[in-house]
Amino acid sequence: MVLIDGKKVSAEVRNRLAEETKNLKEKTGKEPGLATVLVGDDPASAVYVRNKNKTCRELGFQSFENQLSSDTTEEQLLSLIDELNSNPNVHGILVQLPLPDQIDSEKILQAIDPKKDVDGFHPVNVGKLVVGNALLTPCTPTGIIELLDHYGIEISGKHAVIVGRSNIVGKPVSMLLLQRNATITICHSRTRNLEEVTRGADILIAAVGRAHFVTENMVSEGAVVIDVGINRVDGKLTGDVDFEPVSKKASYITPVPGGVGPMTIALLMENTLKAFKDSI
Numbered sequence: 001m002v003l004i005d006g007k008k009v010s011a012e013v014r015n016r017l018a019e020e021t022k023n024l025k026e027k028t029g030k031e032p033g034l035a036t037v038l039v040g041d042d043p044a045s046a047v048y049v050r051n052k053n054k055t056c057r058e059l060g061f062q063s064f065e066n067q068l069s070s071d072t073t074e075e076q077l078l079s080l081i082d083e084l085n086s087n088p089n090v091h092g093i094l095v096q097l098p099l100p101d102q103i104d105s106e107k108i109l110q111a112i113d114p115k116k117d118v119d120g121f122h123p124v125n126v127g128k129l130v131v132g133n134a135l136l137t138p139c140t141p142t143g144i145i146e147l148l149d150h151y152g153i154e155i156s157g158k159h160a161v162i163v164g165r166s167n168i169v170g171k172p173v174s175m176l177l178l179q180r181n182a183t184i185t186i187c188h189s190r191t192r193n194l195e196e197v198t199r200g201a202d203i204l205i206a207a208v209g210r211a212h213f214v215t216e217n218m219v220s221e222g223a224v225v226i227d228v229g230i231n232r233v234d235g236k237l238t239g240d241v242d243f244e245p246v247s248k249k250a251s252y253i254t255p256v257p258g259g260v261g262p263m264t265i266a267l268l269m270e271n272t273l274k275a276f277k278d279s280i
């Protein structure tokens with residue numbers, strides 16, 4: 001069994017991005033800019049945003065931090081998005097979710113210029129992903145593909161089973177795997193005989209949000225197991241996969257923490273660099 005080291009791979013991605021940013025700065029005199037928008041004072045969201053801004057600075061990106069109070073109105077947020085859309089130094093816009101109840105998240109995400117939509121959630125980019133020509137694709141799913149590629153795991157012709165159909169993980173990772181010529185099966189809460197379906201997987205992706213959901217009897221000998229889940233059990237982070245027994249059957253497996261998680265921020269930065277390059 002090979003343990004997929006997301007920390008190491010994400011550090012390599014960040015180094016590559018820092019190097020490319022430095023070269024582009026020398027050539028063009030410009031640098032990529034990411035604007036983060038945090039509304040309210042949710043502590044977990046604040047940590048996520050702080051990490052994103054910190055990574056920006058480490059890579060030589062410009063970071064534009066926007067912190068708004070929890071009573072911000074939808075109009076006020078839309079007007080900030082407008083400003084960021086027209087700011088030529090901002091190449092990526094990240095609105096940290098969830099937003100307070102008085103704001104319609106869908107409306108906000110749709111207001112972001114698709115060229116600056118580094119989360120890849122705008123309907124234009126979702127459509128492009130389905131067609132197969134998206135520049136900006138969602139970060140966690142793209143990070144999963146980068147992990148598979150890094151370890152030389154073949155995707156083409158393989159049966160990939162994805163448990164979970166969210167717009168953030170399940171659906172986009174399915175589209176990316178399909179684009180890479182996997183045969184895909186997407187499972188969800190109404191799937192019948194789930195164990196039988198997941199046992200047919202060469203590549204099994206768990207994006208359910210339930211600790212220890214994927215048990216040993218759901219996995220075939222030699223399967224590649226990617227655990228997207230982040231669950232807190234007794235104050236400890238744990239994935240969706242029952243790691244110990246499943247790792248004995250898997251050929252490759254991601255740990256939690258240290259697997260898919262670290263790739264998400266790295267891919268956000270990669271998307272910002274892509275948006276920047278597309279703009280020059």
Ligand code: NAP
Binds near residue numbers: 163164167194230
């Ligand atoms: P989500 O929107 O809650 O979706 C969960 C999916 O699991 C749904 O499609 C649901 O099916 C399915 N599901 C629930 N119970 C099931 C069951 N008994 N059998 C089969 N399928 C079942 O979650 P998400 O946003 O995709 O996130 C999934 C997990 O990944 C969470 O733990 C989240 O924290 C984590 N996550 C991690 C990262 C990262 O950077 N590592 C990024 C994003 C998310 P229905 O559609 O039928 O309800």
